[in-house]
Structures are given as structure tokens and as C-alpha cells.
Amino acid sequence: MADVRLLAEEPDQRHVLRRAWPYLRRHRAAIGAAVTVNLLATLALTLVPVVIGRAVDELIDGDRTGLLTAAAVVFGLVIVRTLLLRWSELLLVRAGEKVVHDLRDLVVERLGGTPLRFLEAHRGGDLLQRATVEIADLAAFVRGQLPDLISLAGYVVFATVVLLTSSWQLLTLLLVVFAPPMWLLTRIVRRTAERAYPAEAAARSTLTATFSESLLAREQLQIDGATGTWLSRLRGDAGDYYRRARTAQGAATWIDGTWIVQGLASAALLIAGGVLAGNGTITVGVVVTFMLASRDLFSSVDDLTLVVGDLLETRVGLARLLDLLAATGDHSKQREISDKSGGGVPGHGAAAGGAAAGGAVAGGAVAGGTAAGAAAAGGVAAGGAAAGAAGGAAAGAAAASGAGLTAEAVTYSYKAGELVLHGISVHFGPGEHAGLIGETGSGKTTLAKLLCGLYLPDSGTVRLGGADLSALDAADLRRRLVLIPQQVHMIAGSLADNLALTPGKKTRDDFAAAAAALGLTAWIDSLPDGFDTDLGRRGERFSAGERQLVGLVRAAMTDPEVLILDEATADLDPATAQRIEEALARLRDGRTVLVIAHRPATIDRLPRVVRLHAGRIESAGRIESAGRIETEEPSCP
Numbered sequence: 001m002a003d004v005r006l007l008a009e010e011p012d013q014r015h016v017l018r019r020a021w022p023y024l025r026r027h028r029a030a031i032g033a034a035v036t037v038n039l040l041a042t043l044a045l046t047l048v049p050v051v052i053g054r055a056v057d058e059l060i061d062g063d064r065t066g067l068l069t070a071a072a073v074v075f076g077l078v079i080v081r082t083l084l085l086r087w088s089e090l091l092l093v094r095a096g097e098k099v100v101h102d103l104r105d106l107v108v109e110r111l112g113g114t115p116l117r118f119l120e121a122h123r124g125g126d127l128l129q130r131a132t133v134e135i136a137d138l139a140a141f142v143r144g145q146l147p148d149l150i151s152l153a154g155y156v157v158f159a160t161v162v163l164l165t166s167s168w169q170l171l172t173l174l175l176v177v178f179a180p181p182m183w184l185l186t187r188i189v190r191r192t193a194e195r196a197y198p199a200e201a202a203a204r205s206t207l208t209a210t211f212s213e214s215l216l217a218r219e220q221l222q223i224d225g226a227t228g229t230w231l232s233r234l235r236g237d238a239g240d241y242y243r244r245a246r247t248a249q250g251a252a253t254w255i256d257g258t259w260i261v262q263g264l265a266s267a268a269l270l271i272a273g274g275v276l277a278g279n280g281t282i283t284v285g286v287v288v289t290f291m292l293a294s295r296d297l298f299s300s301v302d303d304l305t306l307v308v309g310d311l312l313e314t315r316v317g318l319a320r321l322l323d324l325l326a327a328t329g330d331h332s333k334q335r336e337i338s339d340k341s342g343g344g345v346p347g348h349g350a351a352a353g354g355a356a357a358g359g360a361v362a363g364g365a366v367a368g369g370t371a372a373g374a375a376a377a378g379g380v381a382a383g384g385a386a387a388g389a390a391g392g393a394a395a396g397a398a399a400a401s402g403a404g405l406t407a408e409a410v411t412y413s414y415k416a417g418e419l420v421l422h423g424i425s426v427h428f429g430p431g432e433h434a435g436l437i438g439e440t441g442s443g444k445t446t447l448a449k450l451l452c453g454l455y456l457p458d459s460g461t462v463r464l465g466g467a468d469l470s471a472l473d474a475a476d477l478r479r480r481l482v483l484i485p486q487q488v489h490m491i492a493g494s495l496a497d498n499l500a501l502t503p504g505k506k507t508r509d510d511f512a513a514a515a516a517a518l519g520l521t522a523w524i525d526s527l528p529d530g531f532d533t534d535l536g537r538r539g540e541r542f543s544a545g546e547r548q549l550v551g552l553v554r555a556a557m558t559d560p561e562v563l564i565l566d567e568a569t570a571d572l573d574p575a576t577a578q579r580i581e582e583a584l585a586r587l588r589d590g591r592t593v594l595v596i597a598h599r600p601a602t603i604d605r606l607p608r609v610v611r612l613h614a615g616r617i618e619s620a621g622r623i624e625s626a627g628r629i630e631t632e633e634p635s636c637p
């Protein structure tokens with residue numbers, strides 16, 4: 001089984017910020033400005049107890065003007081702090097929202113480009129949780145707690161400096177009475193939270209996944225009478241989440257211990273301050289400054305512990321998000337590397353290395369009835385030459401149109417050690433029309449997904465016009481090779497909304513022209529609102545056959561070189577089957593078409609049929625279908 005990096009349920013929490021930095025770096029100026037303004041606001045607040053302490057001393061000395069000046073300065077500081085804080089909040093929220101917005105875009109982009117195998121290896125609900133809820137939690141933290149976190153942390157630092165400059169004796173006492181128990185409590189909270197929060201997040205994700213699967217499978221569960229069994233599974237997951245959430249809440253109760261520590265520290269400071277002021281070591285004003293500043297310091301540390309609790313929770317979400325970005329980033333990196341490795345074929349078979357084989361198979365050498373041009377291209381051309389020979393042998397269907405599609409010794413497994421395809425070698429020549437048949441589970445759909453690049457083979461190669469699929473640019477590949485699956489995916493909305501899901505921008509005229517070209521105008525006109533017909537959620541008002549008609553119209557607009565149709569097995573009423581056959585007949589001219597055929601009528605119409613049996617091409621097997629008997633020779637070397 002080819003490597004797919006699986007997401008960790010409880011990803012590594014270490015160095016999360018450092019790992020997040022590459023995604024934050026481009027916003028560093030905005031973040032830096034916001035943090036600076038926030039710290040200036042905090043500094044203004046820190047100076048208030050100092051001014052009040054001075055005013056008390058001046059009052060004791062009988063200087064009433066000093067008191068008035070102090071009152072004015074305090075008022076000024078409060079105004080400055082309020083304005084600066086508001087400004088910093090706006091800056092922080094703006095910078096934070098930009099980061100979150102970028103992350104959201106990146107996740108959507110990465111998930112869109114990630115191999116199907118990766119998506120299939122994970123529960124949809126888990127991916128959804130990471131891509132939506134965890135980003136939303138991050139956004140809420142940025143908006144709600146991040147400004148507080150910075151200003152509280154800043155206050156702790158500034159207040160410590162103020163206390164140190166006011167009285168080292170009282171600061172020493174404070175450090176002895178307050179710091180050790182606080183350090184111990186914070187450690188306990190951190191330790192318990194580090195265990196409890198990731199476990200809670202993982203359990204929540206499992207519950208979301210189970211819940212979303214119950215919604216998706218609701219019909220099936222009711223039909224099978226399995227609702228009870230599923231509900232007990234859902235209850236089990238909910239119970240597990242409840243237990244872990246309680247443990248996480250238990251971790252938070254440790255935070256209340258800080259009140260006791262603060263009370264003890266205040267009492268000790270008051271007594272020591274009184275003694276020191278009494279013997280003239282410090283002034284009463286310094287004691288006042290100390291008491292005010294230390295109260296603010298306590299409540300800052302208190303708030304900080306709470307915000308740090310939120311921070312730890314957000315860190316878990318961020319770590320899970322980074323895990324998703326790293327895993328999906330690995331895939332895009334792989335594609336990037338293969339794009340740069342010289343196999344990239346931006347156009348139709350025109351790139352170094354792939355060019356000769358691609359060009360030859362796609363239209364040149366083979367059309368002229370010789371594989372000589374391809375043979376001259378060396379290594380890559382070996383596939384092309386063989387392909388040319390095989391294409392020529394393919395019931396004379398090889399035309400000077402479309403591109404040849406070749407599987408060379410392709411293997412694939414969904415689970416390690418359990419091969420579903422055992423070294424498939426097959427070639428469909430340019431312009432050839434062929435069928436792929438075989439019993440249920442023989443691997444037809446899997447082979448189709450490999451042939452169109454949705455899966456990458458564990459070993460072996462798939463070539464389009466001689467070029468390795470994995471080296472082709474993804475967007476180019478999607479334009480050149482279209483797969484219409486058994487269950488065409490539809491989105492909520494109208495027929496027009498669904499038809500618009502093709503590369504490039506398409507207008508109503510394009511829809512109408514494509515439908516007309518496939519002989520489907522009468523069918524569109526028969527729909528209640530034509531192209532505006534509402535198809536319901538995920539197109540559930542259309543049968544599987546009608547969805548395939550939508551797929552065929554999309555394919556006509558994309559105009560690919562190769563079309564693979566995985567024929568629907570269900571819901572094919574005679575009228576729809578007739579429409580599909582007619583549309584396909586009109587669409588197949590000038591391109592390579594492979595149909596995974598289930599119905600005898602379809603098989604009969606195909607000039608060549610390849611049979612799969614238990615993941616192997618049945619060598620020299622006899623293909624029997626509705627009165628026709630052919631011999632299929634493996635057509636790849």
C-alpha cells in the first residue's frame with residue numbers, strides 16, 4: 001500500500017507556535033504592531049499604582065497640589081490605556097482574522113488537492129471537525145482571549161519591575177509566599193490539562209464523526225433496522241466524550257487554589273509593609289503602591305491561568321489543524337516535486353522526456369501506422385511504442401484522436417498486504433472505445449480511479465499519451481481525462497449550479513450547447529424548470545442514471561481526450577438508459593472512451609471488452625456477452 005500519512009488522533013503538542021510560524025510569518029508586521037500597542041496600553045495601567053503611591057506620600061507630607069496632579073495623571077493614564085487597548089484589540093483581531101482566513105483557505109485548497117486515498121483513510125467527521133470547528137475555535141480565541149493573554153502577560157512582567165523598584169524586601173517576601181505555590185498549581189493544571197484536553201478533543205471528534213455518519217446513512221440504517229445498534233454506538237461515543245469532558249473540567253478546578261495563595265500573600269505583604277513603614281525603611285506610599293500593584297498582579301495571574309487554560313485547549317485544536325496541514329501539505333509537496341522533476345506535461349503531450357511518447361501516441365506516429373517515432377524517444381517511448389503496437393491491435397479502433405491510456409504492471413491495495421489489483425497491464429489506444437467488465441469486487445472501479453489519477457498506484461505506472469499521470473499538472477489532467485462515476489456527486493442547488501462544476505467558467509449557452517450536442521435538449525425541457533430545476537440537497541431528486549446524464553453534459557463541456565464512464569447499476573429506467581447510450585455515442589467520437597459496463601446492451605455495443613477477475617486481467621479469457629463471444633488478449637507487454 002502506497003504511503004498515506006495518517007492523521008494522529010492526539011497530535012504532538014510541543015512547539016505548536018514554532019510549527020505554526022510558517023503560516024503566521026507573512027502577517028508578522030501586523031501581529032508585531034498589534035502586540036506593541038497592546039503592551040503600551042498595559043504599561044499605562046502598570047503606572048497607576050505608582051502614581052497613587054506617590055500621591056499618598058505627598059499627601060502625608062502636606063502637599064495638596066501633588067494630589068491634584070496625581071489625580072490628573074491617573075485620569076490621563078486611564079484614558080490613554082483605554083484608547084490604546086481598544087486600538088490594539090482592533091489590530092489584533094484584524095491580524096488574527098487574516099491568519100485564520102488564510103488557514104481556512106489553505107485547508108480547503110489542501111483538502112481539495114489531497115489524494116482520494118488520504119480522504120478515504122479518514123472519517124469525514126474528523127476532517128470536518130479539523131477544517132471547521134477547530135479553525136472556528138482558533139478564530140474565537142483570537143477574537144476573545146488573545147488580546148487579554150498578551151496584556152495580562154505584559155502586566156505580570158511590568159508589575160514585577162515596578163514592585164522591584166519600589167521595595168526589594170516586599171518583592172522578596174512576595175516571591176517566597178506567592179511564587180512557589182503558584183508555580184506548583186500552574187504545573188498541576190498544565191499537566192492535567194495536557195492529558196485531559198487532547199483526550200476530550202479526540203472524543204469530541206469521534207462523536208462528530210459518528211453523528212455525521214448517522215445522518216449520511218440514515219436511510220440505510222432505517223432500511224436495515226440497524227438504528228438501535230447505531231444508536232448504542234452513538235451513545236457509547238457520547239458517554240466517552242462526557243467522561244473525558246468531566247476530566248477536563250476537573251483539571252480546571254485546580255485553578256481555584258490560586259485564591260487561597262493570593263489571600264495568604266496579601267496578608268503577609270500587609271503585615272510586612274506595616275512593619276517596614278513603621279521602622280521607616282519604606283514610605284506608606286510604597287506600601288500603598290505595593291498593595292495596589294500586587295492585587296492587580298494577583299488578579300492578572302488569576303486571569304492568566306484561566307486564559308492559559310483556553311490557550312491550552314486552543315493549542316490542541318491548532319496542533320490537530322497543523323497535523324492536517326502537514327499531512328495534506330506532504331501530498332502537494334509530492335506533486336510539486338513530481339511537477340518539477342521533468343515529467344510535467346503542461347499541454348497535450350508536449351514536455352521534455354514525455355514529449356516524444358506523448359506526441360506520438362496522441363496523434364503523430366500511431367496515426368501514421370508506425371511506432372517508429374515513439375521508439376526514437378528512448379525510455380519513455382518504450383511505453384509509447386508498446387502502446388502504439390497494442391493500440392494498432394485494438395480492433396482497429398485507434399484513431400488519430402484522443403490520447404492513449406496505459407496501465408503498466410499496476411498494483412493497488414486499500415489495506416497493507418491485501419492487493420486489490422495484481423499488476424494490471426492494459427492499453428487503450430487513442431480514440432479507442434472499450435469496455436471493462438468483471439464480477440462485483442473484481443476491481444473495475446479501483447482500476448478506473450487509477451486510470452484517471454484519483455489513486456496513485458502502489459507500484460507500476462499509468463500513462464496518458466505516454467506521460468506518467470503522477471507527473472502531469474493536476475488541472476491539466478482533469479481537463480484531459482474525465483471520469484463519470486457510478487454515483488455522480490451533486491451539490492445542493494439547481495441543475496445549472498451542478499453543471500457549473502466543470503473547469504473554467506461556463507454560461508447557460510454552454511450548458512444548452514452541450515446538452516444539444518448530446519441530444520438531451522428534450523430531456524432538459526421536460527424538467528420542471530429546465531436548467532433552473534432545483535435538485536434538492538445533494539441532487540437527491542435525480543436518479544443515478546439522471547446524475548450520469550449531468551456527468552455526461554459536464555464531460556461534453558470539458559471536452560476531454562479520454563472519458564471513463566462507470567456505468568450506473570441502479571435506477572436505470574429504459575428511457576434514461578436510452579438517453580445515456582445516445583449521449584455517450586455522440587460524445588465518444590474523437591476521444592478514447594472506456595466504459596465500466598454492467599448491462600449486456602452496453603457490452604454488446606463496445607468493439608473491445610476487457611475482463612477483470614479478482615484484480616487480474618483474465619488472460620486469453622473468453623468474453624461472453626449477450627450472444628457475442630470474443631477472445632481478449634492482454635494488450636500490454
Ligand SMILES: Nc1ncnc2c1ncn2[C@@H]1O[C@H](COP(=O)(O)OP(=O)(O)OP(=O)(O)O)[C@@H](O)[C@H]1O
Binds near residue numbers: 446
Ligand atoms: N475505499 C475502499 N476501501 C477499502 N476497500 C475497498 C474500497 N473500495 C473498494 N474496496 C475493495 O476493493 C475491491 C475492489 O472493489 P471495486 O469497487 O474496485 O470493485 P468493482 O469491480 O468496481 O465492484 P462493483 O462492480 O461492485 O462496483 C473490493 O474487494 C472492495 O471491497
